[in-house]
Amino acid sequence: MPLSSFQEPSGTVATNNTSGGMQKFIKDWMQSNGVMYQCSRCYVPIRRVFKCRISVEHFDIVVSAISANWKMAKKIASYRVCARLLALNALTFDELPSRFHSVCRTVMLQYSKRLHNGRSCSSSKAGCASTKLIKAVHERPHTSSYAQNASMSKDSSVIDLTKETSQEVIDLTEDDFDNVKSGLPPWILGSPYLSKQYPVPQTSTGFTRSALQNLLAMEIIAFYEQSIQPRHKLIEKLRAVQRLEKYIWTQRSIRASICIVGSSVNGLGSRNCDVDLCLVDDSSMPDEVGDRDSALRTLRKIQRHLQKRASPVSKAQLIPARVPIIRCKFRSPWNYSVDINWNNVHGIYNTHLLHHYSQADERFPMLYVVIHNWACQTGICDSLNGYLSSYSWALLLIHFLQCGTEPPVLPCLQLMFPDRFSFTRRLENLTFFKRLPSITKSSNRQHVGELLTSFFYYYGGFDFSRFMISVRLGTLLPRIEFAAPICIEEPYDRMNTARSLSHEIRFLVFRDYIRKAYYNLQTNQSLSSMYYVF
Structure with missing residues (x-):
């Protein structure tokens, strides 16, 4: 049940002032600045760990921490909130007690490296990240170790969020957002697709959701360019x-x-x-x-x-x-x-079809790489264990880009070119690495950040019990087969590609993860937040 403060639950007394120092500082700072927040406690019996989740709605910050000890989970989450506030320039190091400086710098440097490397805070890696942070909390870096971190931050490939006056810090609290692009690191600005396709919007409304969505789009593009096969x-x-x-x-x-x-x-x-x-x-x-x-x-x-x-x-x-x-x-x-x-x-025919969908609009492979990575990390892209295959996830995304957006991002290739994508076409006549004639660029100008959020919203409320997904016709069809909770028509043999997901419990897990990903993206507008599954 959500708690209104960082105090210990009833019946528990905090005996160590040092362990409660950061929690008390964050609590006092938020109360003195009139910032509303929520701290929730959850015990996961399967893993025998506590999960602390802190939400700061005013700054769209949602962080989680997992530990076998409730106090340690709360401490880790508090340090992560503090690091995000420092990165947003909502909190300065002058306001922060000096005994917390070294740990906060370590947390911020780890976060900036993870952002640069395109890594995400997936649940499968949460334990490793928590272990590193626990060590950082217990064994605070000496001057020599901090000097080593500072030398690492001089690398131009790392977003240095540890400097109070760093020009590379993206300040979202300014009234004028026109200079956000100049504050972005080279690994984002170096993207040819970004500079060509997604300019930063000119707005004067300050800390806006559209600004955050553009930053989300930049994260997706950077992750795509680092992950896609060269x-x-x-x-x-x-x-x-x-x-x-x-x-x-x-x-x-x-x-x-x-x-x-x-x-x-x-x-x-x-x-x-x-x-x-x-x-x-x-x-x-x-x-x-x-x-x-x-x-x-x-x-x-x-x-x-x-x-x-x-x-x-x-x-x-x-x-x-x-x-x-x-x-x-x-x-x-x-x-x-x-x-x-x-x-x-x-x-072979499936590969040929997906290849030309990838050629039709570059937003499709961008979104697929991110969604596929998220599905694998959360464990719901595994047909051997009763979930969906990678091919089914691709068909889900194609259908969304055909029917879930207005105007459509992708056309229906099998209706536009029935001869070219016919199963009777000889294999030697299938063409790759050539754009199809007569395909005009979609008039849809939504960026990938907005499309990613809309994808999870679309399937979070999708009525799988009534409709079957058909990429072959580019539409929804009434269900005629009810052996599996989800029905996705294979474009050629018209079998159900989602038949591996046959148990209702796994379908509920699948839908729950979809809805949680939408909630996290909607509230935090960060690619890493999509991986918070608890």
């Missing part, structure tokens, strides 16, 4: 695949073409994404594939061939799943993990 990685993968294809063709009984599929070529892959390959029998047609027993027999033959010393891959292992694959790894210098399937041409 061109040279794709070229390396293509060369490795060519080498593998030549080796496979040395087996005379196998005559197949290799097609690279999945995130490596659909425009949504990260720097460390695996290589997915489809071996297509040259004599087969799309309506002749799908024989699982035949695929297993052929893959066993290929596996024996790949286990030879001359093979460019190692550790070839046959996995007899619903779609059988060979899992292996390229030898040095490539070292990429590889999944090889036989005649699963649906993956």
